[in-house]
Amino acid sequence: MDYWADLAAHHAAVAQRPILDLFKTPTRAEAFSARHGDLLFDFSKTNLDDTALDLLVGLARAAGVEPRRAAMFAGAPINETEGRAVLHTALRDMEGALVVDGCDVKAPLRATHARLSIFAEDVRTGRFRCQGGAVTDVVNIGIGGSDLGPVMAVQALAPFHDGPRCHFVSNVDGAHVHDVLKGLDPETTLVIVASKTFTTIETMTNAETARRWMAARVAEPGRQFAAVSTAPDRTATFGIAPERVFGFEDWVGGRYSVWGPIGLALMLAIGPARFGAFLAGGADMDRHFRTAPLARNLPVLLALVGVWHAQVCGHATRAVLPYDQRLARLPAYLQQLEMESNGKRVAMDGADLPRHSGPVVWGEPGTNGQHAFYQMIHQGTRVIPCEFLIAARGHEPDLAHHHRLLVANCLAQAEALMVGRSLDEARAMMAARGLTGTELERQARHRVFPGNRPSVTLAYPQLTPFVLGQILALYEHRVFVEGVVLGINSFDQWGVELGKDLALRLMPLLEPGAEGTPDEAAKDGSTRLLLRHLR
Ligand SMILES: O=P(O)(O)OC[C@H]1O[C@H](O)[C@H](O)[C@@H](O)[C@@H]1O
Numbered sequence: 001m002d003y004w005a006d007l008a009a010h011h012a013a014v015a016q017r018p019i020l021d022l023f024k025t026p027t028r029a030e031a032f033s034a035r036h037g038d039l040l041f042d043f044s045k046t047n048l049d050d051t052a053l054d055l056l057v058g059l060a061r062a063a064g065v066e067p068r069r070a071a072m073f074a075g076a077p078i079n080e081t082e083g084r085a086v087l088h089t090a091l092r093d094m095e096g097a098l099v100v101d102g103c104d105v106k107a108p109l110r111a112t113h114a115r116l117s118i119f120a121e122d123v124r125t126g127r128f129r130c131q132g133g134a135v136t137d138v139v140n141i142g143i144g145g146s147d148l149g150p151v152m153a154v155q156a157l158a159p160f161h162d163g164p165r166c167h168f169v170s171n172v173d174g175a176h177v178h179d180v181l182k183g184l185d186p187e188t189t190l191v192i193v194a195s196k197t198f199t200t201i202e203t204m205t206n207a208e209t210a211r212r213w214m215a216a217r218v219a220e221p222g223r224q225f226a227a228v229s230t231a232p233d234r235t236a237t238f239g240i241a242p243e244r245v246f247g248f249e250d251w252v253g254g255r256y257s258v259w260g261p262i263g264l265a266l267m268l269a270i271g272p273a274r275f276g277a278f279l280a281g282g283a284d285m286d287r288h289f290r291t292a293p294l295a296r297n298l299p300v301l302l303a304l305v306g307v308w309h310a311q312v313c314g315h316a317t318r319a320v321l322p323y324d325q326r327l328a329r330l331p332a333y334l335q336q337l338e339m340e341s342n343g344k345r346v347a348m349d350g351a352d353l354p355r356h357s358g359p360v361v362w363g364e365p366g367t368n369g370q371h372a373f374y375q376m377i378h379q380g381t382r383v384i385p386c387e388f389l390i391a392a393r394g395h396e397p398d399l400a401h402h403h404r405l406l407v408a409n410c411l412a413q414a415e416a417l418m419v420g421r422s423l424d425e426a427r428a429m430m431a432a433r434g435l436t437g438t439e440l441e442r443q444a445r446h447r448v449f450p451g452n453r454p455s456v457t458l459a460y461p462q463l464t465p466f467v468l469g470q471i472l473a474l475y476e477h478r479v480f481v482e483g484v485v486l487g488i489n490s491f492d493q494w495g496v497e498l499g500k501d502l503a504l505r506l507m508p509l510l511e512p513g514a515e516g517t518p519d520e521a522a523k524d525g526s527t528r529l530l531l532r533h534l535r
Pocket of ligand 1 (some may be wrong): 255
């Protein structure tokens, strides 16, 4: 059975059907939504019907999602281009044993987690002393997966933040480290150098700058540095004592690493107990993903809706729209998670991918986005499937009216996208304003909303550590399922390498005197022009 061909044929048959018509079936909303605990995933405002869903679930099954899922959790080397297991799920379920290549991987995880928790408590309680006393500020220096997870999660869980202030430096642009350090006291600052490889040029450059900044005022700057890495030899060379080095294994991908020591800044912010609740939320979603039938499985459904929109309907982008200000960095986090995982043109077997890879992921929190780019979402010529996230409750009980406005806006946008406004309705509006004839017609046309634009909504009770863990694991497994369905390796990222190599080779050409050298002459005309201009 060719599921892709059948899906394409089905899509062609239903593409013009109004989504709203599907609600003539009274059970539509219940049938095209799924729950796990207090999470509700509503995908009824899409053009998916029973036939499409059956085909998509068949596609997932035929692609081997179930055996592949079992292989991932069992520690098989499913990251085939790097010859590694993919076991970030073990970081959030450290109980028991999991033997991979003859060794139990869980006991060392528990040991590192225990050390991390003790260190975090020492810092939080003031037992860990800097030159100037207890730690007041933490600076996490890292980039990509060593930054986006912690920075997003610390902001997301601000209501639970009772530890030192946390700051993040990622960009090699000196403006970033300068602006962050400028307001801090080196005598009470702890610097975490977070880098899986401990070779990333941005992170190492920022770490050296931070050490110089600290050394100017602190007698033993190395004592106020901690490191998170898979490379203990390199952390030692940098001069960070082993008791403040927290390691992890290379089977934790950078963009999947917030659950382990890379999450140290989050643990310092909210404490080990709440960090444990975050892990428990992730583990809870893991259990759901492993046990729920495909057609009731939240990550599988989220993935299949994504495949329907991106590969079957051909929509090139996906907007992630959290109606939750504290999830402001979620779209950026998901850009790495989804686009670094599934933005690939070659299938696992080395052949060209016969269809598009994962979509462009972008977004901003609502309601801000409404006053910026929603114009295009509603009336542009391109269809942009939207993913709304909304909590039932905020954390500010005395501002409950704000939250009601937030919820109303979120639901209104999804409704407007689907229902739209017809030309007749727009004409009636213009007639009510006294317009007539061609002017009425012209003005009315600008006020038409075509509608029939798909969206999904993830509703959760409240943004707690547990719920954040559930949401992030949900997205991780969605990426996994999409990757299996597309037949790609979601766990490598060769596409980031070429630019890094070229940047290193360009560095000498930015020195004064590089003009006219053979290395410069070997560059293309545009690069030469820019080099000269920027030198
Ligand atoms: O943690 P690091 O080794 O410093 O890597 C940081 C980031 O850079 C790499 O180039 C990858 O694109 C990312 O997946 C990774 O998260």
